[in-house]
Amino acid sequence: VDQPWISEIFPGSVVVAQIWPTMDFNDRSGLATSSRNVAIKLWGDKYPDGDHELNAKLLFGAENPPGKKYISGSQDHIGLLYPGINRLFYNGDYWPEKIDSTTDPDVCDWLTSVLHLVPLEPRPMGYDPLRIKNLEKPLIAALGESGNRCWESVIKKDIIGLGKAMTDTILSWKEILPLSVPDYVMDELETKYFPNYPGATTSGCGGGYVIVVSEKPVDGAIRIRVRR
Secondary structure: OOHHHHHHOOOOEEEEOOOOOOOOOOOOOOHHHHHHHHHHHHHHHOOOOHHHHHHHHHHHHHOOOOOOOOOOOOOHHHHOOOOOOOEEEEEOOOOEEEEEEEHHHHHHHHHHHHEEEOOOOOOOOOOOOOOOEEEEEEHHHHHHHHHHHHHHHHHHHOHHHHHHHHHHHHHHHHOOHHOOHHHHHHHHHHHHHOOOOOOOEEEEEEEEEEEEEEEOOOOOOOOEOOOO
16 A cells, blocks of 8 residues: 555555564565664664654655665555554555554553564565556555554454454455465465454565464464554
8 A cells, every 4th residue: 555556546544563673573574674774774773863754754765765666665664663553544655645643552552462473484585476466446445444444443452353454454465466475375374363363464465474463372473562
């Protein structure tokens, strides 16, 4: 949704959460590691002072210099530099038209308590999820609407609604960009996670991590903490 060739067909929302850097995440796994590396070059190993929006725009520009073939979506830069949980509404541009934010301790701590990351294989070098595109308006509308439902469920601390929104997100990815969800990843989701938990998605195209929403422990999962 953070690419104009998606949101210009139908506007929609993405939800991001800033997390404490308590571990090194795998590269090419959908958790903004390339953006983190650029941020470290700009500001060192610390969060920059000043305005969140200005810093995020500086990071977006630094990672996307003139002439770059593939523009890294701004949800990564906003997710890294805006505290708490944020809903980004995209409407045909690289930068969201509107950002809704919360740093409510109860909401952030609740999200921390129900998110689990299970490592998968990083996406392979040369991986291109854009070779096949089904850019149909109803599919893109459904993807953006799942972002709205995700936000509303987080604010309400509704684990069932959050799980459904996350599952619907990856099913929408699979329809819009069939190569974005490899068969082995979908098989794992359908056998291990969809039947046993309120919902799951992946951290990015090609896999990276399964993000499971659950009030009970998840085998092999890493715990993360939302920064507020």
